[in-house]
Amino acid sequence: GEDVEQSLFLSVREGDSSVINCTYTDSSSTYLYWYKQEPGAGLQLLTYIFSNMDMKQDQRLTVLLNKKDKHLSLRIADTQTGDSAIYFCAEIPRDSGYALNFGKGTSLLVTP
Amino acid sequence: DVKVTQSSRYLVKRTGEKVFLECVQDMDHENMFWYRQDPGLGLRLIYFSYDVKMKEKGDIPEGYSVSREKKERFSLILESASTNQTSMYLCASTSQGVVADTQYFGPGTRLTVL
Numbered sequence: 001g002e003d004v005e006q007s008l009f010l011s012v013r014e015g016d017s018s019v020i021n022c023t024y025t026d027s028s029s030t031y032l033y034w035y036k037q038e039p040g041a042g043l044q045l046l047t048y049i050f051s052n053m054d055m056k057q058d059q060r061l062t063v064l065l066n067k068k069d070k071h072l073s074l075r076i077a078d079t080q081t082g083d084s085a086i087y088f089c090a091e092i093p094r095d096s097g098y099a100l101n102f103g104k105g106t107s108l109l110v111t112p
Numbered sequence: 113d114v115k116v117t118q119s120s121r122y123l124v125k126r127t128g129e130k131v132f133l134e135c136v137q138d139m140d141h142e143n144m145f146w147y148r149q150d151p152g153l154g155l156r157l158i159y160f161s162y163d164v165k166m167k168e169k170g171d172i173p174e175g176y177s178v179s180r181e182k183k184e185r186f187s188l189i190l191e192s193a194s195t196n197q198t199s200m201y202l203c204a205s206t207s208q209g210v211v212a213d214t215q216y217f218g219p220g221t222r223l224t225v226l
Binding site: 008030031033035041042043044045048050088092097098099100101102103104105 | 143145147152153154155156157160162168170202204206212213214215216217218219220
């Protein structure tokens, strides 16, 4: 499929906010997702947003969706060292049969 | 809680061997998926299945086949393993009834082909 775009690396200091950006491909995707992968582990769903929403907040996480630009972002407030992981943006394009189309992942490094 | 299990966390095989990777889910999900994950390439879809005995090719099916004889089990088969199939393999499942079409992932199998 077409590429979901993400920057590959982000480094922040503990306590700062992290913002991970993503550009997806299919404007008809009903949901958009953020998955987290900690070292040596499988993927864990972090949060998702329904396509008719602009923003979703869940504790330290804020997801912003700009459908016009097909842009999705994940903001992590008060970033902790335990947030160090790879973050994947994903969509389910129409006609994909529920299969996710992932970005390449953003490696977030949180330094003390 | 949904549980997706994969038969091995680590596997080492030789070039030319036939390799079976097994995935089992316990939530009666209709849809199951196999992805491979490689550094710098993210996750790419190999095959998926939306029902028993049904299968659909994903983006990179070459060199792989799958089997879905029972609803809870989805197997990925490498008929003749090659070194370029060294990768992390992730299985996932979902159902139309699941909130937000969420996919649940297994822990992954890291396969090394020598």
